Amino acid sequence: MNIRTGVLNGVATIEIARPEKKNAITAAMYEAMTEAIAAAGDDAAVRALLVTGQPGVFTSGNDIEDFLQRPPRDENAPVFQFMRALIDCEKPVVVAVTGAAIGIGTTLLMHADLVYVSDEARLAMPFVTLGLVPEFASSLLAPQIMGRARAAEKLLLGEPFTGAEAVELGLANAVLPAGEVVNHARRVAERFNALPPGAVRDAKRLLRASQREATLATVRAEGEIFGARLRSPEAMEAFQAFLQKRKPDFSRF
Numbered sequence: 343m344n345i346r347t348g349v350l351n352g353v354a355t356i357e358i359a360r361p362e363k364k365n366a367i368t369a370a371m372y373e374a375m376t377e378a379i380a381a382a383g384d385d386a387a388v389r390a391l392l393v394t395g396q397p398g399v400f401t402s403g404n405d406i407e408d409f410l411q412r413p414p415r416d417e418n419a420p421v422f423q424f425m426r427a428l429i430d431c432e433k434p435v436v437v438a439v440t441g442a443a444i445g446i447g448t449t450l451l452m453h454a455d456l457v458y459v460s461d462e463a464r465l466a467m468p469f470v471t472l473g474l475v476p477e478f479a480s481s482l483l484a485p486q487i488m489g490r491a492r493a494a495e496k497l498l499l500g501e502p503f504t505g506a507e508a509v510e511l512g513l514a515n516a517v518l519p520a521g522e523v524v525n526h527a528r529r530v531a532e533r534f535n536a537l538p539p540g541a542v543r544d545a546k547r548l549l550r551a552s553q554r555e556a557t558l559a560t561v562r563a564e565g566e567i568f569g570a571r572l573r574s575p576e577a578m579e580a581f582q583a584f585l586q587k588r589k590p591d592f593s594r595f
């Protein structure tokens with residue numbers, strides 16, 4: 343299975359494990375992660391979640407083949423269910439960004455609580471480059487987190503950035519050597535074992551409360567445009583170019 347899950351010492355781990363495709367996420371993988379978040383929520387022994395990838399790659403984002411063959415159609419699509427589960431997760435979510443974090447790999451960090459990044463990681467939200475638009479409230483949250491000017495670099499130009507820059511932007515807590523990032527994130531997640539879970543849950547909800555309605559409304563608004571853009575000739579050119587390992591040509595649009 344391309345998603346490995348397990349509970350150890352109060353921490354439910356979700357490990358993205360499809361290294362041969364750079365951890366690109368398919369519909370089935372979103373479904374597995376949604377189930378894991380639900381199970382963690384139901385298990386009183388779980389005090390925190392840890393999301394991680396493989397050495398050198400966190401995730402290359404949504405599987406581009408899936409975007410072509412099985413594009414998400416509405417809010418019942420597995421990717422929406424997964425992101426909604428993440429947004430609604432009452433327990434703290436700690437992420438270890440083990441390497442490249444592209445597209446949703448960077449977007450999801452905005453909905454996590456604590457983020458640790460490998461010093462070899464490269465992050466990017468190349469939606470416009472792919473003929474798409476920002477997703478899952480990143481058009482709302484990125485300007486809030488990093489400021490409008492820098493959000494434009496990352497979301498309009500699709501500029502990649504390093505783990506150190508992710509910290510500087512306010513998207514991550516710390517950069518760690520590649521070999522230490524998972525253990526560090528795990529140790530942080532385990533700290534919740536010593537904290538009162540009710541207070542953690544209430545504090546997490548309060549930290550997000552002022553943005554919750556706007557976040558959900560933006561997810562909906564972006565989703566409609568994203569869905570239409572997935573079928574656009576611009577996106578088709580971008581996806582075909584990726585699969586054919588060539589540069590896209592947008593000169594005819």
Ligand code: COA
Nearest residue numbers: 362363364366402403404405406407442444445446468469
């Ligand atoms: N969807 C589907 N397949 C993907 C993928 C994705 N998002 N990302 C990588 N792959 C596949 C490649 O097609 C390749 O498959 P192949 O071996 O069958 O040809 C394999 O994974 C290895 O990828 P490759 O590009 O050769 O690795 P790399 O080390 O040179 O680069 C990345 C790694 C992550 C920088 C690069 O793969 C990338 O940019 N991926 C796409 C990112 C993206 O645009 N995601 C969508 C965001 S919405």
